[in-house]
Amino acid sequence: MNTKTNENADKGNDYVYIFDTTLRDGEQSPGCSMNLKEKLQVARALDDLRVDVIEAGFPIASDGDFESVKAIGDLGLNAKICGLSRTRRGDIEAVARSLESAPNKRLHIFIATSPIHREHKLRMSQQQIIDEMTAAVAFGKQWFDDIEVTAEDAGRTEMDYLTEYFQAAIEAGANVLNVPDTVGYVTPSELQAQFQHLTDHLDKPDSVVLSAHCHDDLGLSVANSLGAIEGGARQVECTINGIGERAGNCSLEEVVMALRTRQDRFALRTGIDTTRLYPTSRLVTSVTGSRVQANKAIVGRNAFAHESGIHQDGVLKNVETYEIMRPTDVGVPENSLVLGKHSGRHAFRDRLEQLGFAVTKEKLEDLFVAFKALADRKKSVYDEDIEALVLGNEQSGPWHLDAISIHTEVENSGQSAEASVKLRYDGQAPRIFSGRGDGPVNAIVNAIRQAMSVDMHVEEFNVSAVSGGSDAQGRATVRAIIGASRYQGTGLSTDIVEAAAKAMVTIMNRHHQHQGRELDDEQRDLKAAV
Ligand SMILES: CC(=O)SCCNC(=O)CCNC(=O)[C@H](O)C(C)(C)COP(=O)(O)OP(=O)(O)OC[C@H]1O[C@@H](n2cnc3c(N)ncnc32)[C@H](O)[C@@H]1OP(=O)(O)O
Ligand SMILES: CC(C)C(=O)C(=O)O
Ligand SMILES: [Mg+2]
Secondary structure, three states, rough: OOOOOHHHHHHHHEEEEEOOOOOOOOHOOOOOOOOOHHHHHHHEEEEHHHHOOOEEEEEHOOOOOOHHHHHOOOOOOOOOOOOOOOOOOHHHHHHHHHHOOOOOOEEEEEEEEHHHHHHHOOOOOOOHHHHOOOOOOHOOOOOOOOOOEEEHHHOOOOOHHHHHHHHHHHOOOOOOEEEEEOOOOOHHHHHHHHHHHHHHOOOOOOOOOEEEEEEEEOOHHHHHHHHHHOOOEEEEEHHHOOOOOOOOOOOOHHHHHHHHHHHHHHHHOOOHHHHHHHHHHHHHHHHOOOOOOOOOOOOOOOOOOOOOOHHHHHHHHHHOOOOOOOOHOOOOOOOOOOOOOOHHHHHHHHHHOOOOOOOOOOHHHHHHHHHHHHHOOOOOHHHHHHHHHHHOOOOOOEEEEEEEEEEEEEOEEEEEEEEEEEEOOOOOEEEEEEEOOOHHHHHHHHHHHHHOOOOEEEEEEEEEEEOOOOOEEEEEEEEEOOOOOOEEEEEEEEOHHHHHHHHOOOOOOOOHHHHHHHHHHHHHHHHHHH
């Protein structure tokens, strides 16, 4: 039985709870799947950011999801850990088992309520859906005293029915009522009116919180979340960098900074340490390989850049002429002293701290060695290089890249290349695989194809510079399809061919982990059949 009491009522009506679903809805975005180690890194960063709730996954979805929800629950973070569930008993039991030893937890039950979902997807009547949901809440109560109920596709649900559904949820014992605009259809004033209607018509104690969950199909998710808040929502569901299903979810950094910057309008607060926004955004970019566009609000490269003369003149005279937030408010490092091969541990550690990384003494030593090696290969080491060292360059097995060698020939008839890749599988001796191609990257891909002995289609390959200068590190991003699955891998190096090889090895490891999960599922199905 959960020993923690429901804390929803504790913080007052001017507090907006931040429910982060980067690890669940964010991970549903194509190419954004994360392995266990990456999910743990992100969960810790979200806790440092001081989000109130982390939706860690959908435990019934796969053994991998179950294990990651369990591992995150067992970290003992300050944030409440939440698992998603349909109204089915098996789903609820899976959340209960995965969070059995978590000290601070929530069950999140959803079922769709809109006419199109009722008739075509669920084939259930309005009453059947209410009955399913209330039975699920009653069933979940044996393990959870914090239960969130969602009306999927609430944005397209009849208002009277939605109110009846949530009234039944309150009576069944739910303490958070989540109103998602699942398909990103509504507008800010419509959503404000919807929340105002629920605020006015639901008979609920103050401890029951209304929550908004907005998608970005029309680019309105942040505006809609703010509309919901104006109508009475006191929890917002969002993701770092706005990643999520299709066009994504409401971006955490944008909604939090809108509330903070426009205190004059909202007079509300969150518990977020905004100086952690930028480092957390960089971490999520790094583990998912899904980059934010340069002009993205709050965390984009140009978010605080002033290019035109009149703006620069204004900023020099008074920064508030063109800046409504300071870069330091969101953790963008202020000074950009360039480190190089003559820099020492103090300057390096100081820069790590400015970038928001708290590292142990041992980790600092490892990073310092890597930093010196990088500084030998490139003249100046920029912030982006250091972030890449901390976040992005670890190969998490079982496959490891030991060496590559390339031979390229350019003739009148075109270019041809031959690659040898030395790969090591955990606990085994290294093996060499070769491949030919019409260029070095193509030859590497073919060598790795041979090592994997699977049919792999590379659908996207791109290389970009991590920082400035002709000796900049390159970040290679590869997207590949193997069987029915799509994988994304990134790799970093001052040598772009090596970066490509590292990205391919990441894909090998992701495919390997995915296969492991499928084998677990097959074994589970076999056991169930027996
Ligand atoms: C809006 C959202 O983001 S909802 C969350 C979406 N996320 C995901 O779907 C990712 C994880 N999902 C999965 O791994 C799989 O879909 C699973 C494991 C959950 C289910 O897989 P399967 O058993 O093969 O079912 P499948 O996904 O094909 O179909 C979903 C079934 O759940 C039913 N269903 C959908 N939502 C709900 C619900 N909230 N409560 C009860 N049943 C539901 C559907 O009607 C369908 O039932 P049917 O098989 O009787 O027709
Ligand atoms: C499961 C729910 C909250 C969801 O993600 C949605 O409706 O978009
Ligand atoms: Mg969603």
